[in-house]
Amino acid sequence: MKGFRISTNNDELDLNVIHQFVSTSYWAQGIPKSTLEKAVLNSFCFGMFESSGSQVGFARLITDKATFAYLADVFILESHRGIGLSKWLVKTIVEHPDLQGLRRMVLATRDAHGLYSQYGFKPIENPEILMQIWHPNIYNKSTA
Template sequence: MEIRTDLQQMDLDAVYRFLSEHSAWAKGLPRSIFNKSLQHSLCFAGWDQGQQVAFARVITDHATFAYLVDVYVEEAARGRGYSKMLMQQLLSHPELQHLRRFVLVSSTARGLYQQFGFRALAKPETYMEILQADIYRNFADQS
């Protein structure tokens, strides 16, 4: 699998389609918001034999903090080690070295992430959030 980080070389329509149709976390996400999120992230796409088969996005300041999101492998390409290859390439990227904190939220694939050093929060009582779960329900997409 070849990993690309240049947005110009990614099939962003395929990424949006997968996320909006198959993920619980991006259902209803307007395309304009999706496009904006890509511009402010470090993105990784995995390609095999001319097909994009995997994707991940990292929101980061490139110095101290990173948040891993939107990780997936196409269903037809699962079981081939692509998720591990994607994680290896992602974690070795020069812009993601020497970070103080690298976080993710996952209800699935926890075993995968644990293989790469991710653990439960050391102090979950210190984390807080503003969650607006239905924020895009009535959003007028500008795309």
């Protein structure tokens, strides 16, 4: 898209922008910056940038790049929504050469099913086969 670019170079990421958004999200509210930094460093990340270099979007995958990927922390800053950037970001991710041939790519979303379904994501067919260890309040210091 004119005026924007996507990069998988972690050196370009603005951790302050990423943390400001993710730490106030419904899925990772209160995440410490050091925890998010560790997650970013150990993930395959996609940053979206304006031509000026300012970061306006982000997504990361926890993946072995061979069999499995979990898509997480996807966002476009509110000031840049409504012009197709999220579609371009998700399309870029699912079409990335390093992610072809995966047996499974999953994600969890509360409100963006319509976006992801355009790129092949579907509800889990057999959710009973999945298990988890889940600590929903791990970043809340009063209950952690």
